[in-house]
Amino acid sequence: MAVILEINHLTKKFGGLTAVNDFSMNVTDDNIHALIGPNGSGKTTTINMISGVLEATSGEILYKGQSLIGKSSDEISRMGIVRTFQNIKLFDSLSVIENAMVGGHAFTNVKMTESLLNFKKRAEEEKMLREKAEEALNYVGLYDLRNENVKNMPYGKQKMLELGRSLMSDPKVLLLDEPAAGLTPTERMELMHMLEKIFAKGVNLFLVEHNMDVVMNLCHQITVLSFGVKIAENDPTGIQNDPEVIKAYLGERYNKRA
Ligand SMILES: Nc1ncnc2c1ncn2[C@@H]1O[C@H](COP(=O)(O)OP(=O)(O)O)[C@@H](O)[C@H]1O
Numbered sequence: 001m002a003v004i005l006e007i008n009h010l011t012k013k014f015g016g017l018t019a020v021n022d023f024s025m026n027v028t029d030d031n032i033h034a035l036i037g038p039n040g041s042g043k044t045t046t047i048n049m050i051s052g053v054l055e056a057t058s059g060e061i062l063y064k065g066q067s068l069i070g071k072s073s074d075e076i077s078r079m080g081i082v083r084t085f086q087n088i089k090l091f092d093s094l095s096v097i098e099n100a101m102v103g104g105h106a107f108t109n110v111k112m113t114e115s116l117l118n119f120k121k122r123a124e125e126e127k128m129l130r131e132k133a134e135e136a137l138n139y140v141g142l143y144d145l146r147n148e149n150v151k152n153m154p155y156g157k158q159k160m161l162e163l164g165r166s167l168m169s170d171p172k173v174l175l176l177d178e179p180a181a182g183l184t185p186t187e188r189m190e191l192m193h194m195l196e197k198i199f200a201k202g203v204n205l206f207l208v209e210h211n212m213d214v215v216m217n218l219c220h221q222i223t224v225l226s227f228g229v230k231i232a233e234n235d236p237t238g239i240q241n242d243p244e245v246i247k248a249y250l251g252e253r254y255n256k257r258a
């Protein structure tokens with residue numbers, strides 16, 4: 001077991017509001033780790049700080065011992081920490097494969113200016129990107145739909161494409177913000193199998209999720225936030241039986257039949 005992400009006393013203030021308050025947590029490589037809690041409890045803000053989208057007010061974030069504080073989101077994604085968004089961010093006017101290719105663009109060796117000046121390099125780059133995108137789409141089961149326009153695809157497939165695109169950069173850690181939101185039960189099953197497959201090939205997973213079916217069946221370690229404060233951390237059984245978690249969160253929404 002190795003610590004992948006170490007968060008120490010992380011705090012984020014928006015004016016007078018403390019969205020994340022003195023939060024500490026370790027994500028280890030042997031666990032799929034979930035962050036749960038009521039709406040507004042600071043989950044997305046936490047992912048935003050880890051991925052460099054937001055600057056922390058104070059505290060520490062370490063990736064394999066190396067500080068991420070002060071690094072840009074580009075630098076952090078180049079280190080292998082890649083996130084998806086709570087609201088899908090795909091290009092409606094592009095095809096499935098083009099959307100996947102966009103995800104890999106920042107990671108090719110040819111600089112944009114150079115590639116614009118050098119058609120040969122640009123063609124090579126595009127060929128490489130296309131092959132990589134085909135591979136990623138094949139991995140997530142979307143190869144046959146590669147030439148479809150994304151806006152014609154069901155929401156579940158769009159979310160799968162977003163996941164496929166995130167694989168384009170060969171991530172070491174995926175940060176997923178509500179990957180199951182809006183999915184049908186069948187799509188949720190597909191997502192869980194896909195995430196298990198991705199974890200099994202050695203990609204570390206940290207997800208924010210509301211769907212308790214996904215949280216309890218997929219994840220091994222769960223951290224609970226309430227009003228920006230960590231109130232519990234345990235395995236699924238421990239979390240389901242934690243009176244404080246039931247009071248703050250699960251009581252209102254968790255149904256074991258779900
Ligand atoms: N950019 C921002 N500016 C001001 N307040 C924000 C911003 N982002 C989030 N917040 C506030 O911080 C709190 C935590 O939000 P968020 O992290 O999105 O919660 P969650 O993802 O757990 O639902 C909320 O009260 C939210 O309104």
Ligand SMILES: [Mg+2]
Nearest residue numbers: 043044045086
């Ligand atoms: Mg959120």
